[in-house]
Amino acid sequence: MGDTTDEIVFYTHPQSRGRIVRWMLEEVGQPYRTEVLGYGESMKSPAYLAINPMGKVPAIVHRGVVVTEAAAICSYLADAFPRAGLAPAQDDPLRGSYFRWLFFAAGPVEAAVSAKAFGLLAPPDKAGTVGYGSFEQMADTLEKAAAGAAPWLLGERFSAADVYLGSQVLWGTMFKTLPEREAFAGYGERLRARPAWQRAAALDDALLSPQ
Structure with missing residues (x-):
């Protein structure tokens, strides 16, 4: 260490x-x-x-x-x-949006998807007490983020927010933990076309293959 x-x-x-x-x-x-x-x-x-x-x-x-x-x-x-x-500079106005979507994915998206998978979503009368509100609110907000990614969350600039939020979208569509939305499909297609994503997937998939 x-x-x-x-x-x-x-x-x-x-x-x-x-x-x-x-x-x-x-x-x-x-x-x-x-x-x-x-x-x-x-x-x-x-x-x-x-x-x-x-x-x-x-x-x-x-x-x-x-x-x-x-x-x-x-x-x-x-x-x-x-x-x-992969991140806007400290004085770049885009840094706020960058952190917004990075931590929206780490907070409400992760929490709502996990809660739904285990049947533990907050009841409607308690939605105001959890960060994701309701699963539908989270999914609709995530859809708006993906739909506005033209082509990326920060416009023409790809960032670490796309890596993290994009991973949530890719997994959610693959494992059907997110609803099918055109915006998710289009954003996911652009993400999978990135050479770095392809290299990373190949390296991890190789570890899963019998030696």
Whole structure:
């Protein structure tokens, strides 16, 4: 943990949210070392719990700093490697929209999709007490974001917000956890056409193939 080199160590599993971070790393274009952990013993080992006490992936270590949570990792990498152009500068008015959609996906979208999958959505009379309001409100707002992505959330500029929110759209349409919407399909098609997405998907899919 005392390593202060510029090496990025990436802890993941190919069937996890680590796929989001893999895509982000491919967009950043910096060398990184992948450590694949299995569910169960290796993720709960003392060595890995020292990195992430949650015993979950993804996580990265960079310059001696541990970053967990996929949205945080995407945001961190965008700022750590500004030459990749994946985040607006501090004084750029687009930075507000960037954070808005990045954390809308990390908060209301993740929470609503998970709650619906387990039959735990807040009842209508309690909708005002949860961040996503209702599943329908979340889905309609997400649809507006995807429909307004022309071609990306920040207009002509692709950003880490597209990586994270876009991943939610891609997974939601693949696993049918989001309703079918034309805006989701169009946005997803543009995302899958990105070379970095294709490289990341191929790397993770290769880890799933029998050796």
